[in-house]
Amino acid sequence: MTEPLLRVENLRKYFAHTKGILAAKNMGQVKAVDDINFTIATGETLGLVGESGCGKTTTSKLILHLENPTSGKVLLQGKPIHGMEREALRDYRADVQAVFQDPWSSLNPRMTIGKIISESLTVTKWGKRAEIEERVRDLLIEVGLRPEHAQQYPHEFSGGQRQRIALASALASKPKLIVLDEPVSALDVSIRAQILNLLKDIQERENVAYLLIAHNLATVRHMAHQTAVMYLGQIVEYAPTKSLFDDVQHPYTKALFSAVLPDHPDLQNDEIVLAGEVPSPLDPPSGCRFHTRCPFVMPECSQEEPPLRETKPGHLVACHLYPTA
Amino acid sequence: MSDDIVLDVHDLHTHFFLRRGVVKAVDGVSFSLRRGEVLGLVGESGCGKSVTALSLLRLLPKGAARTVQGEIELEGEDILKTSDREMRQIRGRKIAMILQDPQTSLNPVFSIGNQLRETIAKHFPGPGGTVTQRAIEALRNVRLAAPEQRMDQYPHQLSGGMKQRVVGAIAISCEPLVMIADEPTTALDVTIQLQYLNLLKELQEASNMAILFITHDFGVVAKMCDHVAVMYAGRIVERGPVRQVFDNPTHPYTQALIASVPKMGDQRGRLHTIEGQPPEFSDLPVGCRFAPRCAFVEDKCLSTYPTDFSVGNGHTSACWKLEKPE
Numbered sequence: 308m309t310e311p312l313l314r315v316e317n318l319r320k321y322f323a324h325t326k327g328i329l330a331a332k333n334m335g336q337v338k339a340v341d342d343i344n345f346t347i348a349t350g351e352t353l354g355l356v357g358e359s360g361c362g363k364t365t366t367s368k369l370i371l372h373l374e375n376p377t378s379g380k381v382l383l384q385g386k387p388i389h390g391m392e393r394e395a396l397r398d399y400r401a402d403v404q405a406v407f408q409d410p411w412s413s414l415n416p417r418m419t420i421g422k423i424i425s426e427s428l429t430v431t432k433w434g435k436r437a438e439i440e441e442r443v444r445d446l447l448i449e450v451g452l453r454p455e456h457a458q459q460y461p462h463e464f465s466g467g468q469r470q471r472i473a474l475a476s477a478l479a480s481k482p483k484l485i486v487l488d489e490p491v492s493a494l495d496v497s498i499r500a501q502i503l504n505l506l507k508d509i510q511e512r513e514n515v516a517y518l519l520i521a522h523n524l525a526t527v528r529h530m531a532h533q534t535a536v537m538y539l540g541q542i543v544e545y546a547p548t549k550s551l552f553d554d555v556q557h558p559y560t561k562a563l564f565s566a567v568l569p570d571h572p573d574l575q576n577d578e579i580v581l582a583g584e585v586p587s588p589l590d591p592p593s594g595c596r597f598h599t600r601c602p603f604v605m606p607e608c609s610q611e612e613p614p615l616r617e618t619k620p621g622h623l624v625a626c627h628l629y630p631t632a
Numbered sequence: 633m634s635d636d637i638v639l640d641v642h643d644l645h646t647h648f649f650l651r652r653g654v655v656k657a658v659d660g661v662s663f664s665l666r667r668g669e670v671l672g673l674v675g676e677s678g679c680g681k682s683v684t685a686l687s688l689l690r691l692l693p694k695g696a697a698r699t700v701q702g703e704i705e706l707e708g709e710d711i712l713k714t715s716d717r718e719m720r721q722i723r724g725r726k727i728a729m730i731l732q733d734p735q736t737s738l739n740p741v742f743s744i745g746n747q748l749r750e751t752i753a754k755h756f757p758g759p760g761g762t763v764t765q766r767a768i769e770a771l772r773n774v775r776l777a778a779p780e781q782r783m784d785q786y787p788h789q790l791s792g793g794m795k796q797r798v799v800g801a802i803a804i805s806c807e808p809l810v811m812i813a814d815e816p817t818t819a820l821d822v823t824i825q826l827q828y829l830n831l832l833k834e835l836q837e838a839s840n841m842a843i844l845f846i847t848h849d850f851g852v853v854a855k856m857c858d859h860v861a862v863m864y865a866g867r868i869v870e871r872g873p874v875r876q877v878f879d880n881p882t883h884p885y886t887q888a889l890i891a892s893v894p895k896m897g898d899q900r901g902r903l904h905t906i907e908g909q910p911p912e913f914s915d916l917p918v919g920c921r922f923a924p925r926c927a928f929v930e931d932k933c934l935s936t937y938p939t940d941f942s943v944g945n946g947h948t949s950a951c952w953k954l955e956k957p958e
């Protein structure tokens with residue numbers, strides 16, 4: 308088997324939960340990410356879905372080398388990324404870039420667009436000044452802006468245009484992977500489609516892979532080759548997107564799908580309305596973490612943690628309803 | 633006019649008077665709400681939905697904004713002509729509201745019980761015990777577990793979804809005729825949103841109150857509303873019964889907006905897009921405000937704002953395409 312572009316192995320991130328400002332008393336650990344595994348292939352998109360607090364952003368920070376894991380590994384083309392030498396880390400930063408949700412705070416207001424986009428090129432001494440200017444021009448055109456925008460400042464642009472600028476800046480170093488953390492959630496409906504189409508065009512042209520974090524399932528359906536569903540720090544279902552959407556298996560995924568609002572008034576879903584809210588990651592439920600809210604709960608669910616098992620080719624589910632085929 | 637109509641808004645104009653000029657955030661908006669009707673007001677951010685809501689409640693930022701024209705008839709009486717004192721009685725009792733961020737509706741220093749009792753006592757003065765009973769009942773109505781204990785809790789002790797339920801409890805505690813819900817679930821997670829929408833629907837059906845449901849999400853409209861009005865740059869461009877508008881959207885903006893939303897059944901492919909972005913209020917096009925982005929634009933669109941044309945059954949559309957030839 309060939310090594311995928313990115314591999315995440317038994318990755319864990321626990322945060323110390325402290326209370327009180329001076330006598331920071333340790334109150335236990337927030338298990339933000341708790342033993343997850345996935346891979347991303349070259350030029351493909353992995354969609355990561357789940358409700359707020361389930362660990363999506365922590366996962367992306369681990370991959371971006373902005374956090375160190377409590378245990379486990381992130382490997383780019385087979386090489387572990389944590390504990391790298393400074394030089395290797397610089398290369399890694401060029402290979403793995405990010406675009407975040409909030410286009411209002413992610414761009415430095417005092418820098419021109421040209422400066423923002425060329426920052427990573429200047430740092431890595433990518434080329435001569437004229438070459439860098441040429442690259443900025445090309446990038447602006449690639450994301451649907453105009454070369455003369457290089458002289459302007461972020462406040463002169465709308466939210467959608469700012470996401471284009473953020474994307475141009477992420478693309479500058481010709482990355483292999485871009486982490487997209489809710490890239491269109493803050494944008495207006497009519498602007499979202501423009502950005503999603505742009506992301507697809509770029510992927511086709513540049514063969515870049517995406518880790519797409521999103522809470523809108525239809526967006527993931529539209530963008531992702533593979534999809535992983537997270538609940539309380541763990542992956543509960545992981546499958547090729549088509550397989551997942553055609554045959555949802557995990558009860559939590561079913562609940563997420565049934566909470567999707569209808570596309571038409573006559574298409575009311577069979578709703579699985581979950582009782583209560585997500586429990587605290589400080590003290591997650593025993594056994595299956597979903598058992599406190601699961602409509603199909605069985606006695607073994609609170610006793611034993613269900614492993615991710617393959618129920619059909621490439622389709623993994625962590626649930627006692629699905630013993631190995 | 634049918635006397636079933638509880639709220640009739642006619643040609644509403646609300647302007648912001650700023651140093652850099654006048655912003656006509658609501659520029660000739662008309663709609664009506666029947667008893668028990670749920671009307672969706674959809675549109676992108678900045679199109680004037682919240683300013684419409686604040687105009688109806690007469691809660692516009694003092695000094696900055698003013699309703700300069702129009703009528704807002706609540707049970708036949710123009711509330712723009714009532715005194716501030718009368719308006720305070722109407723607010724809460726006849727028109728209640730739920731806003732997007734429960735944080736802005738709840739006071740952090742008072743207990744849940746205190747805030748509920750205050751609203752109830754204002755409109756249904758009575759012995760303390762009766763008011764308290766009514767407050768507990770309101771919390772029970774929004775399905776908060778252990779309502780008696782909740783009375784003593786403070787907003788920060790509750791999750792976002794629970795706080796929004798408390799806001800809902802306060803809003804319905806005085807059995808209003810009309811509820812204005814301004815993006816009440818936008819900040820909630822999807823499974824919590826579903827719980828909340830089901831709750832609102834249930835309460836609405838039980839009490840037969842009318843709801844003006846403001847949202848940017850056509851899914852919310854499909855789930856909740858009987859009628860829908862689509863707003864663009866300060867005006868309503870299309871409105872009608874919800875099935876008709878979904879089956880046969882007639883305004884190019886509505887058509888494009890519905891088409892640009894990814895659907896659950898969609899394969900990977902290209903999405904329909906609307907190029908450009910909504911106009912600035914400081915620089916509105918002379919004719920149709922959608923003209924610069926419209927795929928069907930003609931000369932007339934650029935010079936004159938279209939009137940509402942009927943496309944049948946209370947379904948209207950402000951687009952020159954729908955003008956019948958003489």
Ligand SMILES: Nc1ncnc2c1ncn2[C@@H]1O[C@H](COP(=O)(O)OP(=O)(O)O)[C@@H](O)[C@H]1O
Nearest residue numbers: 322337339358359360361362363364365366588
């Ligand atoms: N720096 C931190 N310190 C303590 N807890 C954190 C920290 N960052 C995230 N968490 C907690 O970890 C969990 C997962 O958070 P996050 O990864 O941001 O979730 P998501 O992006 O899915 O909403 C949450 O319970 C959050 O409160």
Ligand SMILES: Nc1ncnc2c1ncn2[C@@H]1O[C@H](COP(=O)(O)OP(=O)(O)O)[C@@H](O)[C@H]1O
Nearest residue numbers: 648655657676677678679680681682683684913
């Ligand atoms: N406090 C304010 N000061 C100045 N202008 C405002 C203010 N609030 C709203 N506006 C103007 O009114 C327009 C409509 O705003 P709003 O009704 O809040 O939009 P939305 O449809 O997102 O609820 C905005 O585009 C803005 O130009």
Ligand code: SF4
Nearest residue numbers: 920923926933951952
């Ligand atoms: S009036 Fe003209 S420009 Fe406006 S939406 Fe209709 S066709 Fe398009």
Ligand SMILES: [Mg+2]
Nearest residue numbers: 360363364365
């Ligand atoms: Mg996040």
Ligand SMILES: [Mg+2]
Nearest residue numbers: 681682683814
């Ligand atoms: Mg608003």
